[in-house]
Amino acid sequence: MQGPGTMTGMAVPSTSTLTVGFDLDMTLIDSRPGIKAAYVELSARTGTPIDAELAITRLGPPLEQELAHWFPDERIQEMGDLYRSLYPEFAIPPTLAMRGAREAIAAVRRVGGRAIVVTAKHEPNAELHLSHLGIEADAVIGWLWAEAKAEALREYGASVYVGDHTGDVRGARTAEALSVAVATGPCAVEELREAGADVVLDDLTAFPAWLEGHTAA
Structure with a gap:
């Protein structure tokens, strides 16, 4: 949760x-198109490779569970906050x-x-x-x-x-x-x-x- x-x-x-x-x-x-766009932007901002296509096949559980595949534990809270701040600009418009x-x-x-x-x-x-x-x-x-x-x-x-x-x-x-x-x-x-x-x-x-x-x- x-x-x-x-x-x-x-x-x-x-x-x-x-x-x-x-x-x-x-x-x-x-929300797959929007979430993919948000992950692509998160990857670009952080320099951390994220397979956005794979991530959007696992929608459902809380964000932190997905971020744990790409970031160490000590960065998950920070990355979650950054992702959510990017979300309105990158994820809302493409979602159907x-x-x-x-x-x-x-x-x-x-x-x-x-x-x-x-x-x-x-x-x-x-x-x-x-x-x-x-x-x-x-x-x-x-x-x-x-x-x-x-x-x-x-x-x-x-x-x-x-x-x-x-x-x-x-x-x-x-x-x-x-x-x-x-x-x-x-x-x-x-x-x-x-x-x-x-x-x-x-x-x-x-x-x-x-x-x-x-x-x-």
């Missing part, structure tokens, strides 16, 4: 309201919305629910991504990875959590929320199922129909 989760000053919704949590990277957004991302959020609202984003990403940068792409969440909670995501999911009374990584599955299960996995990130369908995902979808374009059936049931 990169640091303590924060609730962005928003009121925590009633647990009687359907609340669906979403992961960010490779679930709602395809995943197919079905806006429609998935709209589907939650259509059934009277709230959509929150729970991510391991630095929270201000997560908010910049959503604002740049016009994806409106009811709350954004950053700095939480894997089982730690259960903090926010429980706090907001989320009964469903949607993510692309086995860490997201673990977070949902820790929070006793339904784990809906999308096979759009680094984890294959069978890997997500073996991790305990309750539902596995090819991508978010299938989510509105699934949610309609879920709420009807």
Whole structure:
């Protein structure tokens, strides 16, 4: 985990309201082009070789885990701070919305629910991504990875959590929320199922129909 989760000053919704949590990277957004650009710039600034193409195949865990492949332990905090300072300029503009991302959020609202984003990403940068792409969440909670995501999911009374990584599955299960996995990130369908995902979808374009059936049931 990169640091303590924060609730962005928003009121925590009633647990009687359907609340669906979403992961960010490779679930709602395809951040690979932007993150690659940020790593290329970090490499140029520090003179340290970084295989940016390899790094973007491992999205999901906290930044520090990736930096540990390229920098000694004593420099990871410094490099993390530098990377995050570069991120708004280099990573936000090239990042794209995943197919079905806006429609998935709209589907939650259509059934009277709230959509929150729970991510391991630095929270201000997560908010910049959503604002740049016009994806409106009811709350954004950053700095939480894997089982730690259960903090926010429980706090907001989320009964469903949607993510692309086995860490997201673990977070949902820790929070006793339904784990809906999308096979759009680094984890294959069978890997997500073996991790305990309750539902596995090819991508978010299938989510509105699934949610309609879920709420009807």
